[in-house]
Amino acid sequence: GEVLRDTPPATAVAGGGFASLSTYPELGSRGASSIGDVGRSSDGCFSHPLFAALHSALQKLALLEQDPVEAAFQIHEAWEIDAKLFDVCPVGLITALVYLSIAQERDWKYSLLHRATYLLYSTPGLAEKMYRSRWPMSDRLIRTMYHNSEVAGRSPLKFGQPEAQPGPVAFGQSQDLQETTHFSMMHSNSELVHFKTILFYHFYHQEGSCSCRTRSWCLPYWLRHVTNKTVDIWLAARDERKSLFRMDSRGCFRSLGIGLGSHHFAEAFDAVFVFEINALMHPQCRILPARRLLLYPTFDLSDEQMDNFEQLGVSVLPDDGLLKPPNPKLKAALEEAYAARVSRASPSKPKDRLLVFPADIRPMKGQAEFLRGVLFGQASTHRSAQQLKGITIVLAGSCDGNQSYCEEVVQLSQQVNNEGILVTIIADMLKDDELAQLYAAALGVVLYSRIDCNPRAVYEGLVTDTPFFVTETTKLPASIQHLGHIVAGDPANLASELADFIQFAEGGGFTGRGIEFARKHLDEFTVYRRVVQWADMKYLRGRLLDPVMKNEEALAGALAGSAGAGVG
Numbered sequence: 430g431e432v433l434r435d436t437p438p439a440t441a442v443a444g445g446g447f448a449s450l451s452t453y454p455e456l457g458s459r460g461a462s463s464i465g466d467v468g469r470s471s472d473g474c475f476s477h478p479l480f481a482a483l484h485s486a487l488q489k490l491a492l493l494e495q496d497p498v499e500a501a502f503q504i505h506e507a508w509e510i511d512a513k514l515f516d517v518c519p520v521g522l523i524t525a526l527v528y529l530s531i532a533q534e535r536d537w538k539y540s541l542l543h544r545a546t547y548l549l550y551s552t553p554g555l556a557e558k559m560y561r562s563r564w565p566m567s568d569r570l571i572r573t574m575y576h577n578s579e580v581a582g583r584s585p586l587k588f589g590q591p592e593a594q595p596g597p598v599a600f601g602q603s604q605d606l607q608e609t610t611h612f613s614m615m616h617s618n619s620e621l622v623h624f625k626t627i628l629f630y631h632f633y634h635q636e637g638s639c640s641c642r643t644r645s646w647c648l649p650y651w652l653r654h655v656t657n658k659t660v661d662i663w664l665a666a667r668d669e670r671k672s673l674f675r676m677d678s679r680g681c682f683r684s685l686g687i688g689l690g691s692h693h694f695a696e697a698f699d700a701v702f703v704f705e706i707n708a709l710m711h712p713q714c715r716i717l718p719a720r721r722l723l724l725y726p727t728f729d730l731s732d733e734q735m736d737n738f739e740q741l742g743v744s745v746l747p748d749d750g751l752l753k754p755p756n757p758k759l760k761a762a763l764e765e766a767y768a769a770r771v772s773r774a775s776p777s778k779p780k781d782r783l784l785v786f787p788a789d790i791r792p793m794k795g796q797a798e799f800l801r802g803v804l805f806g807q808a809s810t811h812r813s814a815q816q817l818k819g820i821t822i823v824l825a826g827s828c829d830g831n832q833s834y835c836e837e838v839v840q841l842s843q844q845v846n847n848e849g850i851l852v853t854i855i856a857d858m859l860k861d862d863e864l865a866q867l868y869a870a871a872l873g874v875v876l877y878s879r880i881d882c883n884p885r886a887v888y889e890g891l892v893t894d895t896p897f898f899v900t901e902t903t904k905l906p907a908s909i910q911h912l913g914h915i916v917a918g919d920p921a922n923l924a925s926e927l928a929d930f931i932q933f934a935e936g937g938g939f940t941g942r943g944i945e946f947a948r949k950h951l952d953e954f955t956v957y958r959r960v961v962q963w964a965d966m967k968y969l970r971g972r973l974l975d976p977v978m979k980n981e982e983a984l985a986g987a988l989a990g991s992a993g994a995g996v997g
Contacts, residue, residue, distance in 0.1 A: 505526065520559050523559075535578055539575075549741070550741065553737050556738075579715075579716045583693045585694075605639035605681075606679060606680075612954075615654075616655045618655075621656075622968070623965055623969055624968045626663070630671075631703060631708035632702075633667060634664055634674060636666075639679070639680060640756075641756045644885060646753075648702070649676070662675070671713055672684065673689065694718055698718065698719045722743040725746045727748060729902075739971065742973065744971045751959065751960060752950060755892065763892040763893050767869045770870060780872045782819055782931075783870055785867045786825065787868075789828075790828050792831060794878050795877035796838045797837050801920055804844060804848065817851055822875070823853075824838070825864060838855070868893040869895070873897060874889075878900055879918070881899075881902060882904045883905055888947070891944070891951065894942075896912055896943055897912065900918035901918060903915075912939065914929075
């Protein structure tokens with residue numbers, strides 16, 4: 430996702446932004462002014478004939494005098510023609526989408542509920558306005574609509590059931606027990622948390638290991654290391670069936686052999702921690718029973734939007750709110766590669782004339798824009814071209830499914846090579862030790878992303894004393910911004926900016942900074958302990974989620990509360 434503002438640009442929707450709204454192209458073409466100041470809309474909720482008709486129909490629903498679905502449909506049709514209708518009465522429009530979803534088949538129902546959820550969460554101040562309004566609408570009702578469809582045909586699952594108990598340790602897991610046991614013995618009971626059950630939803634997980642081996646978050650493991658086995662830790666993986674894992678007493682995640690595609694939880698977790706904002710909008714996630722929801726968005730939310738999330742019972746950990754140390758195995762590989770490099774490299778030339786671009790090849794990562802920016806054409810005698818001559822750029826990442834984009838990157842790479850100034854190599858996916866060798870040898874880590882919040886590759890480079898050359902959209906914490914070069918991301922200026930970076934790096938301007946920072950601050954225990962402290966604080970102080978209403982009487986219950994005081 431891109432920067433989510435009160436009035437998101439068309440690209441935030443059309444490009445698959447917040448809540449995967451690429452399925453709603455009409456919001457992309459007309460949505461630039463659809464999310465505005467909700468304070469302007471109080472009178473419009475009752476003076477505008479479409480909203481007045483819906484409100485009247487909802488009041489008379491219990492008497493079966495009017496059908497609110499027809500009124501809701503009229504609002505939806507008018508909104509598709511003019512998205513500014515949302516500004517007239519935001520809560521009324523969301524109400525229309527939800528009530529219209531009742532009579533629809535599953536896919537269209539979910540599409541309408543998805544739009545309603547997007548508008549409710551993304552609009553600053555709207556949650557509080559909805560609480561005070563006289564509309565029979567709430568996020569609880571939206572979750573109930575999802576729940577009634579999602580649980581159909583799926584088996585209920587409770588924590589104590591036999592099928593919810595961890596299975597035997599998988600072959601090969603025992604070799605990682607030593608590392609897990611070591612960390613737990615060192616840090617056990619460092620933190621006292623008040624939640625006893627937690628589900629990590631949509632987190633990366635490498636099955637078959639008792640230790641963290643992904644290049645993503647190791648938080649589920651470190652929660653156990655700094656607490657103890659009385660905290661019941663679950664994980665729903667990123668696969669389509671959302672496979673379920675449960676941590677055993679030794680700290681190993683065990684597969685249950687089932688997932689959220691076949692089961693739904695009939696018992697509430699104390700906390701659910703969601704990875705990525707789009708995952709929060711998954712139907713399976715929307716119905717998870719929990720007292721508190723925690724979110725790491727991998728997305729740039731404004732402070733006002735995070736306040737709105739908080740009002741809806743979702744506490745957001747900002748993307749640039751923490752450092753990201755590599756997992757223990759990768760960190761050891763990086764440190765070993767750096768030590769080997771130092772032992773054999775010339776003090777006057779500690780690094781090769783090499784840049785590494787460590788990212789899957791996809792539009793958000795910006796490989797094509799970067800390559801276009803270093804095509805010189807007729808300007809091959811330019812100062813920048815001469816300074817960059819002989820630099821090798823390794824694109825270390827596999828194609829992430831967008832074949833046309835990957836083909837474009839390959840073609841651009843060939844054009845760059847044909848100019849004879851730079852050398853580009855597409856290395857595909859590399860093993861950890863191979864990537865560590867590249868980091869250790871490189872002058873810099875390059876990330877020319879359009880959308881990328883606090884990428885872990887930057888921290889992996891710091892462990893090998895390799896500075897970064899990144900765009901502003903990487904949203905790095907202020908504490909590390911001095912350890913590299915941050916640019917606006919204008920391809921027209923790329924060559925000269927990159928040449929300046931190379932000159933500074935080769936002159937020793939960054940030497941020693943990154944490795945010193947990594948040794949002082951990229952400590953897993955310190956970083957993850959702070960996240961655990963934050964999670965416990967939010968669990969104790971945040972707004973509790975109301976459970977879903979269990980059946981279609983939800984509408985009657987909502988209507989019963991619509992007589993309360995408030996504005997529209």
